[in-house]
Amino acid sequence: xxxxxxxxxxxxxxxxxxxxxxxxxxxxxxQTVDTIADIPMPKVEKPLLILTPAIEIFNIASCSTKDIGFxxxxxxxxxxxGPMPHVHYFINEWFWTxxxxxxxxxxVRQFPNIKEAPTQDAAGKTKLHIINMKPQQVVYSPKHHVHxxxxxxxxxxxxxxxxxxxxVAPDFPFHDxxxxxxxxxxxxxxxxxxxxxxxxxxxxxxxxxxxxKYGINQSAYFLQYVxxxxxxxxxxxxxxxxxxxxxKVIKVIKAFNQGDKxxxxx
Amino acid sequence: xxxxxxxxxxxxxxxxxxxxxxxxxxxxxxQTVDTIADIPMPKVEKPLLILTPAIEIFNIASCSTKDIGFxxxxxxxxxxxGPMPHVHYFINEWFWTxxxxxxxxxxVRQFPNIKEAPTQDAAGKTKLHIINMKPQQVVYSPKHHVHxxxxxxxxxxxxxxxxxxxxVAPDFPFHDxxxxxxxxxxxxxxxxxxxxxxxxxxxxxxxxxxxxKYGINQSAYFLQYVxxxxxxxxxxxxxxxxxxxxxKVIKVIKAFNQGDKxxxxx
Numbered sequence: 001x002x003x004x005x006x007x008x009x010x011x012x013x014x015x016x017x018x019x020x021x022x023x024x025x026x027x028x029x030x031q032t033v034d035t036i037a038d039i040p041m042p043k044v045e046k047p048l049l050i051l052t053p054a055i056e057i058f059n060i061a062s063c064s065t066k067d068i069g070f071x072x073x074x075x076x077x078x079x080x081x082g083p084m085p086h087v088h089y090f091i092n093e094w095f096w097t098x099x100x101x102x103x104x105x106x107x108v109r110q111f112p113n114i115k116e117a118p119t120q121d122a123a124g125k126t127k128l129h130i131i132n133m134k135p136q137q138v139v140y141s142p143k144h145h146v147h148x149x150x151x152x153x154x155x156x157x158x159x160x161x162x163x164x165x166x167x168v169a170p171d172f173p174f175h176d177x178x179x180x181x182x183x184x185x186x187x188x189x190x191x192x193x194x195x196x197x198x199x200x201x202x203x204x205x206x207x208x209x210x211x212x213k214y215g216i217n218q219s220a221y222f223l224q225y226v227x228x229x230x231x232x233x234x235x236x237x238x239x240x241x242x243x244x245x246x247x248k249v250i251k252v253i254k255a256f257n258q259g260d261k262x263x264x265x266x
Numbered sequence: 267x268x269x270x271x272x273x274x275x276x277x278x279x280x281x282x283x284x285x286x287x288x289x290x291x292x293x294x295x296x297q298t299v300d301t302i303a304d305i306p307m308p309k310v311e312k313p314l315l316i317l318t319p320a321i322e323i324f325n326i327a328s329c330s331t332k333d334i335g336f337x338x339x340x341x342x343x344x345x346x347x348g349p350m351p352h353v354h355y356f357i358n359e360w361f362w363t364x365x366x367x368x369x370x371x372x373x374v375r376q377f378p379n380i381k382e383a384p385t386q387d388a389a390g391k392t393k394l395h396i397i398n399m400k401p402q403q404v405v406y407s408p409k410h411h412v413h414x415x416x417x418x419x420x421x422x423x424x425x426x427x428x429x430x431x432x433x434v435a436p437d438f439p440f441h442d443x444x445x446x447x448x449x450x451x452x453x454x455x456x457x458x459x460x461x462x463x464x465x466x467x468x469x470x471x472x473x474x475x476x477x478x479k480y481g482i483n484q485s486a487y488f489l490q491y492v493x494x495x496x497x498x499x500x501x502x503x504x505x506x507x508x509x510x511x512x513x514k515v516i517k518v519i520k521a522f523n524q525g526d527k528x529x530x531x532x
Contacts (some may be wrong), residue, residue, distance in 0.1 A: 006273065007272065007273065080486050080487040080490065082487075103489060119418070120418045120419060121419065121420050125418070130493075130494070150392070150487065150488075152385070152489055152490060153384045153386060153387065154387050191308055193399070197270045200463070200465070200466075220346050221346040221348075222416075222488035222489075223369065223414065223416045223418055223488075224346065224418060226495070227396075227497065228494075228495050228496055228497055229492070229494050229495040230496075231493065231494055
Protein backbone atom coordinates (compact mmCIF):
# COMPACT_ATOMS: atom_id res chain seq x y z
CA UNK A 1 0.00 0.00 0.00
CA UNK A 2 2.74 2.41 0.93
CA UNK A 3 4.47 1.60 -2.30
CA UNK A 4 1.35 2.36 -4.30
CA UNK A 5 0.92 5.66 -2.49
CA UNK A 6 4.49 6.61 -3.33
CA UNK A 7 3.84 5.78 -6.98
CA UNK A 8 0.73 7.89 -6.92
CA UNK A 9 2.65 10.83 -5.52
CA UNK A 10 5.37 10.46 -8.12
CA UNK A 11 2.75 10.12 -10.85
CA UNK A 12 1.04 13.36 -9.91
CA UNK A 13 4.34 15.16 -9.40
CA UNK A 14 5.32 14.11 -12.90
CA UNK A 15 1.99 15.26 -14.33
CA UNK A 16 2.39 18.57 -12.53
CA UNK A 17 5.98 19.08 -13.75
CA UNK A 18 4.93 18.21 -17.25
CA UNK A 19 1.88 20.46 -17.06
CA UNK A 20 3.99 23.41 -15.93
CA UNK A 21 6.42 22.76 -18.76
CA UNK A 22 3.73 22.73 -21.43
CA UNK A 23 1.73 25.59 -20.01
CA UNK A 24 4.75 27.89 -19.91
CA UNK A 25 4.30 28.58 -23.58
CA UNK A 26 0.84 29.93 -22.80
CA UNK A 27 1.75 31.95 -19.75
CA UNK A 28 0.88 35.58 -20.02
CA UNK A 29 2.20 37.28 -16.94
CA UNK A 30 -0.39 39.01 -14.80
CA GLN A 31 0.24 42.18 -16.71
CA THR A 32 -0.49 45.47 -15.09
CA VAL A 33 -1.80 47.57 -17.96
CA ASP A 34 0.18 50.82 -18.14
CA THR A 35 -2.16 53.77 -18.29
CA ILE A 36 -1.70 57.48 -18.52
CA ALA A 37 -4.40 60.11 -17.94
CA ASP A 38 -3.42 62.48 -20.73
CA ILE A 39 -0.87 63.17 -23.45
CA PRO A 40 -1.38 66.86 -24.30
CA MET A 41 -1.12 68.23 -27.85
CA PRO A 42 1.16 71.20 -28.44
CA LYS A 43 -1.06 74.23 -29.02
CA VAL A 44 0.31 75.30 -32.38
CA GLU A 45 -0.98 78.27 -34.37
CA LYS A 46 -2.26 76.35 -37.38
CA PRO A 47 -3.07 72.70 -36.61
CA LEU A 48 -2.16 70.39 -39.50
CA LEU A 49 -5.02 68.03 -40.36
CA ILE A 50 -4.28 65.02 -42.56
CA LEU A 51 -6.30 62.03 -43.73
CA THR A 52 -3.76 59.22 -44.01
CA PRO A 53 -4.05 56.48 -46.67
CA ALA A 54 -4.79 54.10 -43.76
CA ILE A 55 -8.04 56.03 -43.07
CA GLU A 56 -6.77 57.83 -39.97
CA ILE A 57 -7.84 61.40 -39.21
CA PHE A 58 -4.70 63.11 -37.89
CA ASN A 59 -4.11 66.35 -36.03
CA ILE A 60 -0.33 66.20 -36.27
CA ALA A 61 2.42 68.44 -34.87
CA SER A 62 6.18 68.31 -34.35
CA CYS A 63 8.34 69.66 -31.54
CA SER A 64 12.05 69.94 -31.10
CA THR A 65 14.53 71.29 -28.61
CA LYS A 66 18.31 71.02 -28.72
CA ASP A 67 18.03 67.59 -27.08
CA ILE A 68 14.92 65.92 -28.49
CA GLY A 69 12.72 65.82 -31.58
CA PHE A 70 9.36 64.14 -32.09
CA UNK A 71 6.02 64.23 -33.86
CA UNK A 72 2.69 63.63 -32.21
CA UNK A 73 -0.74 62.97 -33.71
CA UNK A 74 -4.04 63.12 -31.93
CA UNK A 75 -6.12 60.90 -34.20
CA UNK A 76 -9.60 59.55 -34.79
CA UNK A 77 -9.83 56.10 -36.34
CA UNK A 78 -13.08 55.29 -38.18
CA UNK A 79 -14.32 51.66 -38.19
CA UNK A 80 -11.92 49.58 -40.30
CA UNK A 81 -9.19 52.23 -40.16
CA GLY A 82 -5.57 51.61 -39.24
CA PRO A 83 -2.37 50.89 -41.15
CA MET A 84 -1.26 47.52 -42.50
CA PRO A 85 1.68 45.94 -40.66
CA HIS A 86 4.88 47.99 -40.96
CA VAL A 87 8.34 48.49 -39.43
CA HIS A 88 10.06 51.72 -38.32
CA TYR A 89 13.81 52.26 -38.53
CA PHE A 90 14.16 55.98 -37.60
CA ILE A 91 11.71 56.38 -34.70
CA ASN A 92 10.38 54.73 -31.52
CA GLU A 93 6.65 54.96 -30.96
CA TRP A 94 4.01 55.13 -28.22
CA PHE A 95 0.32 54.36 -28.71
CA TRP A 96 -2.19 55.84 -26.26
CA THR A 97 -5.87 54.90 -26.46
CA UNK A 98 -8.05 57.20 -24.32
CA UNK A 99 -11.14 54.99 -24.82
CA UNK A 100 -9.46 51.66 -25.59
CA UNK A 101 -11.15 49.46 -28.20
CA UNK A 102 -8.27 49.51 -30.68
CA UNK A 103 -6.59 46.20 -31.60
CA UNK A 104 -2.86 46.81 -31.62
CA UNK A 105 -0.54 44.08 -32.87
CA UNK A 106 3.21 43.63 -32.75
CA UNK A 107 5.89 41.07 -33.51
CA VAL A 108 8.40 39.91 -30.92
CA ARG A 109 10.87 39.34 -33.73
CA GLN A 110 12.90 42.35 -34.81
CA PHE A 111 13.86 43.28 -38.36
CA PRO A 112 16.90 45.53 -37.93
CA ASN A 113 17.71 45.94 -41.63
CA ILE A 114 15.46 48.16 -43.77
CA LYS A 115 16.71 46.32 -46.87
CA GLU A 116 15.52 42.99 -45.43
CA ALA A 117 11.75 43.45 -45.16
CA PRO A 118 9.64 40.84 -43.30
CA THR A 119 8.36 39.30 -46.55
CA GLN A 120 8.30 35.69 -47.66
CA ASP A 121 11.05 36.36 -50.18
CA ALA A 122 13.32 38.49 -47.93
CA ALA A 123 13.68 38.17 -44.11
CA GLY A 124 10.58 35.95 -43.83
CA LYS A 125 7.12 36.65 -42.44
CA THR A 126 6.43 36.98 -38.71
CA LYS A 127 4.00 36.01 -36.00
CA LEU A 128 1.93 38.88 -34.57
CA HIS A 129 0.55 39.30 -31.05
CA ILE A 130 -2.71 41.21 -30.60
CA ILE A 131 -3.12 43.63 -27.69
CA ASN A 132 -6.75 44.63 -27.10
CA MET A 133 -6.18 48.15 -25.85
CA LYS A 134 -7.83 49.26 -22.61
CA PRO A 135 -9.01 52.83 -21.89
CA GLN A 136 -6.03 55.15 -21.30
CA GLN A 137 -3.56 52.31 -21.99
CA VAL A 138 -0.15 53.32 -23.29
CA VAL A 139 2.06 50.88 -25.23
CA TYR A 140 5.68 51.48 -26.19
CA SER A 141 6.74 50.02 -29.52
CA PRO A 142 10.38 50.59 -30.39
CA LYS A 143 11.84 50.46 -33.91
CA HIS A 144 12.42 47.15 -35.77
CA HIS A 145 9.25 45.33 -34.62
CA VAL A 146 6.42 44.73 -37.11
CA HIS A 147 3.35 46.49 -35.77
CA UNK A 148 0.06 48.14 -36.70
CA UNK A 149 -3.51 48.33 -35.47
CA UNK A 150 -7.12 48.27 -36.51
CA UNK A 151 -10.46 49.50 -35.29
CA UNK A 152 -12.76 46.47 -35.60
CA UNK A 153 -15.61 48.18 -33.76
CA UNK A 154 -18.45 50.07 -35.41
CA UNK A 155 -17.60 53.46 -33.89
CA UNK A 156 -14.80 55.97 -34.47
CA UNK A 157 -12.14 55.73 -31.74
CA UNK A 158 -9.41 58.12 -30.57
CA UNK A 159 -5.73 57.23 -30.42
CA UNK A 160 -2.63 59.36 -29.89
CA UNK A 161 0.73 58.52 -31.46
CA UNK A 162 4.11 59.81 -30.33
CA UNK A 163 7.03 59.21 -32.68
CA UNK A 164 10.39 59.98 -31.06
CA UNK A 165 13.38 60.52 -33.34
CA UNK A 166 15.92 57.74 -32.89
CA UNK A 167 19.62 58.57 -32.84
CA VAL A 168 20.14 56.74 -36.16
CA ALA A 169 17.61 58.96 -38.02
CA PRO A 170 18.85 61.41 -40.63
CA ASP A 171 17.79 65.03 -40.16
CA PHE A 172 14.35 65.83 -41.58
CA PRO A 173 12.88 69.35 -41.90
CA PHE A 174 10.99 69.04 -38.59
CA HIS A 175 13.86 67.21 -36.77
CA ASP A 176 11.37 64.49 -35.81
CA UNK A 177 12.69 61.34 -37.48
CA UNK A 178 10.55 61.85 -40.59
CA UNK A 179 7.03 60.88 -39.59
CA UNK A 180 5.36 64.26 -40.09
CA UNK A 181 7.11 64.50 -43.44
CA UNK A 182 5.94 60.98 -44.38
CA UNK A 183 2.28 61.69 -43.62
CA UNK A 184 2.44 65.09 -45.31
CA UNK A 185 3.93 63.45 -48.38
CA UNK A 186 1.56 60.45 -48.59
CA UNK A 187 -1.66 61.69 -46.93
CA UNK A 188 -4.40 64.07 -48.04
CA UNK A 189 -4.82 67.49 -46.37
CA UNK A 190 -8.13 67.94 -44.56
CA UNK A 191 -9.67 71.40 -45.06
CA UNK A 192 -12.93 70.64 -43.26
CA UNK A 193 -13.28 67.87 -40.66
CA UNK A 194 -17.01 67.66 -41.46
CA UNK A 195 -16.30 67.03 -45.11
CA UNK A 196 -13.42 64.57 -45.32
CA UNK A 197 -11.54 64.19 -48.60
CA UNK A 198 -11.25 60.78 -50.29
CA UNK A 199 -8.13 58.66 -50.00
CA UNK A 200 -6.79 58.44 -53.54
CA UNK A 201 -5.00 55.59 -55.30
CA UNK A 202 -1.94 57.85 -55.58
CA UNK A 203 -2.03 58.41 -51.82
CA UNK A 204 -2.30 54.67 -51.14
CA UNK A 205 0.61 53.94 -53.47
CA UNK A 206 2.75 56.72 -51.92
CA UNK A 207 2.08 55.30 -48.43
CA UNK A 208 3.88 52.09 -49.45
CA UNK A 209 6.35 53.36 -52.04
CA UNK A 210 7.64 56.45 -50.20
CA UNK A 211 7.90 54.65 -46.85
CA UNK A 212 11.60 53.63 -47.10
CA LYS A 213 12.61 57.27 -47.69
CA TYR A 214 11.18 57.98 -44.23
CA GLY A 215 12.69 54.92 -42.56
CA ILE A 216 9.68 52.61 -42.86
CA ASN A 217 8.83 49.32 -44.50
CA GLN A 218 5.07 49.45 -45.07
CA SER A 219 3.23 46.34 -46.27
CA ALA A 220 0.75 46.69 -49.12
CA TYR A 221 -1.60 43.89 -48.02
CA PHE A 222 -2.26 42.32 -44.65
CA LEU A 223 -0.50 38.96 -44.99
CA GLN A 224 2.59 40.35 -46.75
CA TYR A 225 4.58 40.43 -43.48
CA VAL A 226 2.38 38.10 -41.41
CA UNK A 227 2.56 34.32 -40.92
CA UNK A 228 0.27 33.84 -37.90
CA UNK A 229 -1.61 35.95 -35.33
CA UNK A 230 -2.20 35.09 -31.70
CA UNK A 231 -3.99 36.87 -28.87
CA UNK A 232 -1.29 35.82 -26.38
CA UNK A 233 1.06 38.64 -25.42
CA UNK A 234 4.43 37.28 -24.31
CA UNK A 235 6.58 38.93 -21.66
CA UNK A 236 9.12 40.14 -24.23
CA UNK A 237 6.44 42.45 -25.62
CA UNK A 238 4.62 43.28 -22.38
CA UNK A 239 7.83 44.45 -20.74
CA UNK A 240 8.72 46.96 -23.48
CA UNK A 241 8.51 50.34 -21.80
CA UNK A 242 10.18 53.72 -22.06
CA UNK A 243 8.47 55.91 -19.50
CA UNK A 244 11.49 58.15 -19.17
CA UNK A 245 11.46 59.36 -22.76
CA UNK A 246 7.66 59.64 -22.80
CA UNK A 247 7.95 61.79 -19.67
CA LYS A 248 10.45 64.05 -21.49
CA VAL A 249 8.10 64.35 -24.49
CA ILE A 250 5.17 65.38 -22.30
CA LYS A 251 7.36 67.85 -20.37
CA VAL A 252 8.50 69.46 -23.63
CA ILE A 253 4.89 69.81 -24.86
CA LYS A 254 3.78 71.35 -21.55
CA ALA A 255 6.76 73.75 -21.62
CA PHE A 256 5.81 74.84 -25.16
CA ASN A 257 2.17 75.33 -24.16
CA GLN A 258 3.37 77.53 -21.27
CA GLY A 259 5.43 79.74 -23.58
CA ASP A 260 8.92 78.24 -23.17
CA LYS A 261 10.87 79.72 -26.09
CA UNK A 262 13.53 76.95 -26.01
CA UNK A 263 10.91 74.61 -27.46
CA UNK A 264 9.86 74.86 -31.08
CA UNK A 265 6.54 73.26 -32.09
CA UNK A 266 4.53 73.67 -35.27
CA UNK B 267 16.57 -0.26 -5.75
CA UNK B 268 13.61 -2.06 -7.27
CA UNK B 269 11.30 0.51 -5.76
CA UNK B 270 13.24 3.37 -7.31
CA UNK B 271 13.13 1.66 -10.69
CA UNK B 272 9.37 1.28 -10.46
CA UNK B 273 9.04 4.96 -9.58
CA UNK B 274 11.16 5.84 -12.57
CA UNK B 275 8.97 3.79 -14.87
CA UNK B 276 5.82 5.40 -13.51
CA UNK B 277 7.39 8.82 -13.77
CA UNK B 278 8.20 8.40 -17.44
CA UNK B 279 4.86 6.80 -18.20
CA UNK B 280 3.19 9.81 -16.63
CA UNK B 281 5.35 12.22 -18.62
CA UNK B 282 4.51 10.29 -21.78
CA UNK B 283 0.77 10.26 -21.05
CA UNK B 284 0.86 13.94 -20.29
CA UNK B 285 2.93 14.69 -23.38
CA UNK B 286 0.46 12.86 -25.59
CA UNK B 287 -2.39 14.75 -23.99
CA UNK B 288 -0.84 18.15 -24.58
CA UNK B 289 0.52 17.37 -28.02
CA UNK B 290 -2.90 16.28 -29.24
CA UNK B 291 -3.87 19.89 -29.73
CA UNK B 292 -0.97 20.23 -32.16
CA UNK B 293 -1.55 17.05 -34.06
CA UNK B 294 -2.17 17.55 -37.70
CA UNK B 295 -2.97 14.20 -39.18
CA UNK B 296 -0.57 12.97 -41.80
CA GLN B 297 -2.72 14.54 -44.47
CA THR B 298 -2.56 13.21 -47.94
CA VAL B 299 -2.84 16.32 -50.08
CA ASP B 300 -5.65 15.86 -52.60
CA THR B 301 -4.44 16.68 -56.07
CA ILE B 302 -6.03 16.72 -59.46
CA ALA B 303 -4.22 16.92 -62.79
CA ASP B 304 -6.63 19.27 -64.55
CA ILE B 305 -9.92 21.10 -64.26
CA PRO B 306 -10.81 22.03 -67.85
CA MET B 307 -12.47 25.33 -68.81
CA PRO B 308 -15.61 25.18 -70.92
CA LYS B 309 -14.65 26.36 -74.40
CA VAL B 310 -17.19 29.16 -74.76
CA GLU B 311 -17.47 31.41 -77.81
CA LYS B 312 -16.60 34.69 -76.11
CA PRO B 313 -14.55 34.23 -72.91
CA LEU B 314 -15.53 36.75 -70.23
CA LEU B 315 -12.45 38.44 -68.72
CA ILE B 316 -12.87 40.35 -65.46
CA LEU B 317 -10.47 42.10 -63.10
CA THR B 318 -12.02 41.64 -59.66
CA PRO B 319 -11.72 44.29 -56.93
CA ALA B 320 -9.49 41.76 -55.10
CA ILE B 321 -6.92 42.04 -57.93
CA GLU B 322 -7.71 38.69 -59.54
CA ILE B 323 -7.58 38.25 -63.31
CA PHE B 324 -10.57 36.03 -64.14
CA ASN B 325 -11.54 34.06 -67.20
CA ILE B 326 -15.02 33.15 -65.96
CA ALA B 327 -17.78 30.98 -67.42
CA SER B 328 -21.00 29.37 -66.24
CA CYS B 329 -22.58 26.05 -67.13
CA SER B 330 -25.88 24.49 -66.38
CA THR B 331 -27.83 21.36 -67.15
CA LYS B 332 -31.21 20.33 -65.84
CA ASP B 333 -29.48 18.89 -62.75
CA ILE B 334 -26.58 21.19 -61.93
CA GLY B 335 -25.43 24.81 -62.21
CA PHE B 336 -22.02 26.30 -61.53
CA UNK B 337 -19.52 28.98 -62.44
CA UNK B 338 -15.82 28.41 -62.96
CA UNK B 339 -12.93 30.87 -63.20
CA UNK B 340 -9.47 30.14 -64.44
CA UNK B 341 -7.57 32.96 -62.74
CA UNK B 342 -4.15 34.56 -62.41
CA UNK B 343 -3.37 36.16 -59.05
CA UNK B 344 -0.71 38.89 -59.05
CA UNK B 345 1.51 39.32 -55.95
CA UNK B 346 -0.66 40.64 -53.10
CA UNK B 347 -3.89 39.66 -54.86
CA GLY B 348 -6.74 37.71 -53.31
CA PRO B 349 -10.01 38.57 -51.55
CA MET B 350 -10.38 39.56 -47.90
CA PRO B 351 -12.06 36.94 -45.69
CA HIS B 352 -15.67 36.26 -46.71
CA VAL B 353 -18.52 33.76 -46.31
CA HIS B 354 -20.73 32.17 -49.00
CA TYR B 355 -24.36 31.23 -48.42
CA PHE B 356 -25.52 30.20 -51.94
CA ILE B 357 -22.58 28.16 -53.26
CA ASN B 358 -19.97 25.56 -52.32
CA GLU B 359 -16.48 26.12 -53.67
CA TRP B 360 -13.34 24.29 -54.81
CA PHE B 361 -9.89 25.84 -55.10
CA TRP B 362 -7.36 24.25 -57.41
CA THR B 363 -3.77 25.56 -57.57
CA UNK B 364 -1.86 24.13 -60.56
CA UNK B 365 1.47 25.56 -59.29
CA UNK B 366 0.71 25.85 -55.56
CA UNK B 367 2.17 28.86 -53.74
CA UNK B 368 -1.20 30.36 -52.76
CA UNK B 369 -2.00 30.76 -49.04
CA UNK B 370 -5.59 29.67 -48.55
CA UNK B 371 -7.24 30.20 -45.19
CA UNK B 372 -10.47 28.97 -43.68
CA UNK B 373 -12.37 28.91 -40.41
CA VAL B 374 -13.56 25.71 -38.79
CA ARG B 375 -16.44 27.66 -37.32
CA GLN B 376 -19.51 28.06 -39.51
CA PHE B 377 -21.69 31.15 -39.85
CA PRO B 378 -25.00 29.82 -41.16
CA ASN B 379 -26.92 33.10 -41.02
CA ILE B 380 -26.14 35.78 -43.61
CA LYS B 381 -27.63 38.39 -41.26
CA GLU B 382 -25.13 37.41 -38.54
CA ALA B 383 -21.76 38.26 -40.06
CA PRO B 384 -18.54 37.14 -38.33
CA THR B 385 -17.85 40.62 -36.97
CA GLN B 386 -17.02 41.74 -33.45
CA ASP B 387 -20.47 43.31 -33.10
CA ALA B 388 -22.50 40.48 -34.67
CA ALA B 389 -21.64 36.74 -34.55
CA GLY B 390 -18.07 37.43 -33.35
CA LYS B 391 -14.73 37.11 -35.13
CA THR B 392 -13.14 33.76 -35.94
CA LYS B 393 -9.85 31.91 -35.93
CA LEU B 394 -8.42 31.13 -39.37
CA HIS B 395 -6.27 28.19 -40.45
CA ILE B 396 -3.75 28.70 -43.25
CA ILE B 397 -3.26 26.03 -45.91
CA ASN B 398 -0.10 26.55 -47.96
CA MET B 399 -1.30 25.16 -51.26
CA LYS B 400 0.79 22.54 -53.05
CA PRO B 401 1.01 22.16 -56.85
CA GLN B 402 -2.23 20.68 -58.24
CA GLN B 403 -3.82 20.63 -54.76
CA VAL B 404 -7.59 20.85 -54.64
CA VAL B 405 -9.44 22.05 -51.53
CA TYR B 406 -13.18 21.90 -50.99
CA SER B 407 -14.66 24.77 -49.03
CA PRO B 408 -18.41 24.50 -48.45
CA LYS B 409 -20.70 27.43 -47.63
CA HIS B 410 -20.77 29.05 -44.16
CA HIS B 411 -17.02 28.91 -43.43
CA VAL B 412 -14.99 32.15 -43.47
CA HIS B 413 -12.34 31.77 -46.14
CA UNK B 414 -10.10 33.63 -48.56
CA UNK B 415 -6.55 33.51 -49.89
CA UNK B 416 -3.56 35.60 -50.79
CA UNK B 417 -0.53 35.41 -53.02
CA UNK B 418 2.39 36.43 -50.76
CA UNK B 419 4.99 35.51 -53.35
CA UNK B 420 6.54 37.91 -55.84
CA UNK B 421 5.17 36.16 -58.94
CA UNK B 422 1.73 35.86 -60.51
CA UNK B 423 0.18 32.47 -59.74
CA UNK B 424 -2.71 30.51 -61.32
CA UNK B 425 -5.74 29.27 -59.43
CA UNK B 426 -9.03 27.82 -60.60
CA UNK B 427 -12.30 28.32 -58.70
CA UNK B 428 -15.43 26.23 -59.06
CA UNK B 429 -18.60 27.60 -57.46
CA UNK B 430 -21.40 25.06 -57.35
CA UNK B 431 -24.94 26.31 -56.84
CA UNK B 432 -26.30 25.16 -53.48
CA UNK B 433 -29.91 23.99 -53.23
CA VAL B 434 -30.79 27.03 -51.07
CA ALA B 435 -29.69 29.54 -53.75
CA PRO B 436 -32.29 31.65 -55.53
CA ASP B 437 -32.25 31.48 -59.33
CA PHE B 438 -29.76 33.86 -60.96
CA PRO B 439 -29.58 34.56 -64.71
CA PHE B 440 -26.81 31.96 -65.24
CA HIS B 441 -28.36 29.39 -62.81
CA ASP B 442 -24.99 29.26 -60.99
CA UNK B 443 -25.73 30.49 -57.46
CA UNK B 444 -24.86 34.07 -58.35
CA UNK B 445 -21.06 34.17 -58.49
CA UNK B 446 -20.69 35.12 -62.15
CA UNK B 447 -23.33 37.79 -61.62
CA UNK B 448 -21.49 39.09 -58.52
CA UNK B 449 -18.14 39.43 -60.31
CA UNK B 450 -19.79 40.97 -63.37
CA UNK B 451 -21.54 43.48 -61.14
CA UNK B 452 -18.54 44.42 -58.95
CA UNK B 453 -15.51 43.78 -61.19
CA UNK B 454 -14.05 45.62 -64.17
CA UNK B 455 -14.21 44.13 -67.67
CA UNK B 456 -10.80 43.37 -69.21
CA UNK B 457 -10.59 44.28 -72.91
CA UNK B 458 -6.87 43.54 -73.27
CA UNK B 459 -4.98 41.19 -70.94
CA UNK B 460 -1.75 43.06 -71.74
CA UNK B 461 -3.25 46.33 -70.64
CA UNK B 462 -5.20 45.70 -67.45
CA UNK B 463 -7.75 48.27 -66.27
CA UNK B 464 -7.47 49.83 -62.81
CA UNK B 465 -9.59 48.65 -59.90
CA UNK B 466 -11.77 51.63 -59.03
CA UNK B 467 -13.06 52.80 -55.65
CA UNK B 468 -16.58 52.16 -56.91
CA UNK B 469 -15.59 48.59 -57.76
CA UNK B 470 -14.04 48.05 -54.31
CA UNK B 471 -17.15 49.43 -52.61
CA UNK B 472 -19.45 47.28 -54.77
CA UNK B 473 -17.45 44.16 -53.89
CA UNK B 474 -18.43 44.62 -50.23
CA UNK B 475 -21.80 46.34 -50.53
CA UNK B 476 -23.35 44.18 -53.26
CA UNK B 477 -22.09 40.91 -51.73
CA UNK B 478 -25.23 40.06 -49.67
CA LYS B 479 -27.39 40.30 -52.81
CA TYR B 480 -25.31 37.40 -54.18
CA GLY B 481 -25.29 35.39 -50.95
CA ILE B 482 -21.95 36.59 -49.59
CA ASN B 483 -20.68 38.45 -46.55
CA GLN B 484 -17.45 40.10 -47.73
CA SER B 485 -15.19 41.83 -45.18
CA ALA B 486 -13.87 45.30 -46.00
CA TYR B 487 -10.58 44.98 -44.08
CA PHE B 488 -8.55 41.96 -43.05
CA LEU B 489 -9.23 41.80 -39.32
CA GLN B 490 -12.96 42.55 -39.62
CA TYR B 491 -13.84 38.82 -39.39
CA VAL B 492 -10.55 37.53 -37.96
CA UNK B 493 -9.45 37.06 -34.34
CA UNK B 494 -6.35 34.86 -34.78
CA UNK B 495 -4.54 32.95 -37.54
CA UNK B 496 -2.69 29.67 -37.18
CA UNK B 497 -0.77 27.49 -39.61
CA UNK B 498 -2.20 24.33 -38.03
CA UNK B 499 -4.90 22.66 -40.13
CA UNK B 500 -7.25 20.61 -37.96
CA UNK B 501 -8.93 17.43 -39.12
CA UNK B 502 -12.35 19.11 -39.33
CA UNK B 503 -11.01 21.22 -42.20
CA UNK B 504 -8.66 18.65 -43.76
CA UNK B 505 -11.46 16.12 -44.08
CA UNK B 506 -13.81 18.44 -46.00
CA UNK B 507 -14.16 16.86 -49.43
CA UNK B 508 -16.74 16.59 -52.15
CA UNK B 509 -15.10 14.63 -54.95
CA UNK B 510 -18.43 13.39 -56.23
CA UNK B 511 -19.81 16.81 -57.13
CA UNK B 512 -16.43 18.00 -58.48
CA UNK B 513 -16.44 14.90 -60.70
CA LYS B 514 -19.91 15.85 -61.99
CA VAL B 515 -18.74 19.42 -62.72
CA ILE B 516 -15.74 18.18 -64.72
CA LYS B 517 -17.92 15.67 -66.58
CA VAL B 518 -20.38 18.44 -67.54
CA ILE B 519 -17.54 20.67 -68.82
CA LYS B 520 -16.06 17.84 -70.86
CA ALA B 521 -19.50 16.99 -72.29
CA PHE B 522 -19.98 20.64 -73.32
CA ASN B 523 -16.53 20.75 -74.93
CA GLN B 524 -17.45 17.62 -76.89
CA GLY B 525 -20.63 19.18 -78.23
CA ASP B 526 -23.21 17.77 -75.83
CA LYS B 527 -26.30 19.96 -76.45
CA UNK B 528 -27.86 19.11 -73.07
CA UNK B 529 -25.21 21.31 -71.44
CA UNK B 530 -25.38 25.07 -71.71
CA UNK B 531 -22.15 27.05 -71.04
CA UNK B 532 -21.37 30.69 -71.75
